[in-house]
Amino acid sequence: MKQFLYYLLLFAFIFTSCSDSNTPEEKQPIDNTPKEISIFCVNDVHGQIDNFAKLKYIVDKEREEHQVVVVSAGDLFSGNPVVDNHPEKGYPMVDLMNKSGFDIAVLGNHEFDYGLENLKNRFTQSEFDWICANVNTENSPLPQPLEYKTITKDDIKLTFLGLVETNGKDDAIIPSTHPWRVKEITFQKPQDVVALYSDLKSEEDADLYICLSHLGMNGNDQVLGDIQLANQFPFFDLIIGGHSHQKVNTVENGVHIVQSGGYLNYLGKINLVVTNKKIEEFSFELIDLNNYAIEDTEIKNLIADYNNQDYLTEVIGYSNRNHGRSQVGCFYTDALRNSLQVDLSFQNTGGVRSSLNQGDITTREIYEISPFNNGTVIYEMSVLDIKKFLKESGAGFYYSGVELSQNGQDVIIKDVDGKHLEDEQILRVGLNDYIPAVHDTYFPETGTVQELTDAETIIEYLRNNNSPVDYPNAERYFRMK
CATH class of the missing domain: 3.90.780.10 (5'-Nucleotidase, C-terminal domain)
Known part of the structure; x- marks a missing residue:
C-alpha cells in the first residue's frame, strides 16, 4: 500500500512539473527590450529622379548608426519623360531604387500606366518586393505581387500590408489608370479585403504592423482613405500613405499616419522605439531634398547620364x-x-x-x-x-x-x-x-x-x-x- 501511494505521488509530481514548464508566459516571454529602427518613405515620386543622389547619401549615413528600412507608397512612374520614354519604360526609376537600397513598394495606380508587360519587366528587375493585397493578376502577364511582406532587420520584425485605391471608373473596380491597360487583371475594393489580415501581426509574430497604403488621405462613406482605414480597421500600428500628394503627420484612432508630399521633393524619415510590440517613441521628419546639399557621387553621375537624352x-x-x-x-x-x-x-x-x-x-x-x-x-x-x-x-x-x-x-x-x-x-x-x-x-x-x-x-x-x-x-x- 505504501509503495502504491509512493508511485501515485511521484506520478502527480512529474505531471505537475511538466504542466508548469509549459505555461503561456514561459512559451512567449515578455520582451521589454527597446528596439530602434528608422523607416525612410517616399510616395508619388512620378518619375522625378534628380534628388535620388541626396536620398542615397542620407539613407547610407543613417545605416551607419541604425537599422533602416526604405519604402515607397506608390506611383513611382508617369511624370518624367526620362523615365516614361526610356526604351525600357520605368527602368531608370527601378535602377535608382535598387542602388539606393529600397526594401519594399506598394503598387500605385500609375504603376499600370505602361501596360502589364512593361510592369512585369520592372518587377523582374526590382531588387525590392512589390506588395498589394487587393489585386489578382491570374491569367495575365503580370506576376502576382505579395499581399504582405515581413521584413526582419537585426532584432526587429516589421510586417507590411499593401493596398491600392480602386476609384478609377464609376462602373468598375479599378485604380485611376487607363482602363484598357488593366483589362486582364482584377481588383477588389480595399475595404473588402483588409479584415482578412486583421491577425497578421500575431501570425507573423511582428513587432509592428504597417499598412503601405496608396489610398489617399481621406475618403468618404464609399471610398476608403487612410483616415477611414485607421477608424474602421484599427489593428495597424502605422499607415504610410500616398496617392493624395500630401505632407501628413497625424494620429487617427491611435494609429500613426504619415505621407511625404510628392515628386521626391521630400524624404520622409520615421524614427521608432518599439517595446513589447508597441510604439513607445515616434517621430517623423520631412527632409527637404531640394535644399539638401550633399549627394552620392555615383548616383549623381548616373542621373546625369539618364537626363542626357538628345530626343528630349x-x-x-x-x-x-x-x-x-x-x-x-x-x-x-x-x-x-x-x-x-x-x-x-x-x-x-x-x-x-x-x-x-x-x-x-x-x-x-x-x-x-x-x-x-x-x-x-x-x-x-x-x-x-x-x-x-x-x-x-x-x-x-x-x-x-x-x-x-x-x-x-x-x-x-x-x-x-x-x-x-x-x-x-x-x-x-x-x-x-x-x-x-x-x-x-x-x-x-x-x-x-x-x-x-x-x-x-x-x-x-x-x-x-x-x-x-x-x-x-x-x-x-x-x-x-
Missing part, C-alpha cells in the same frame, strides 16, 4: 508667355483638333500635368505636360450624344472647336461663329483614348484609332506650325453645374 532636348516651338495648366489645356485641345482634322476636341484636366514656360519649347516639356502615352482616337458623334456625355459624366473638360454653355439643365453647343448646332448634327470628335475608356457608355463602340499618342501628336503639330504658342486667357473649360 529638341526645340520644336516657342511660347510667348508663361502658360498655366488651364491655358495649356486650351493649347492642347487646339493642337489635337488641328492635327487630327476634327470638329471638336476634349481634354480631361487630370491629363494636363505641367505648365508651359515662356521661351523655346522642347519635346521634354510636351512629354511632361502629357506623360501617360495615351493613344488618340476619332469618333463620329451627334450633338445630342455629346450633350449627354457632358451632362451625365460629371467630369470637367478643356475643349476646342465649339462654344459650350449651360442653360438650366441643358448644354448649348454652338460653332465658333456662334451658330447653334442642332441635336442631329454629326461632329468628328478627336481626343486621347483615356477619356472614352473611362466614359465608355457615352462613346461609340468603335472609333478610328490614330498612329500617334497624344504627346506625339502635339509634338508634330508644333514641328509643322510656325506660330508661337500664346494663350493669354483660358476660357474653354466646361463642367455641368
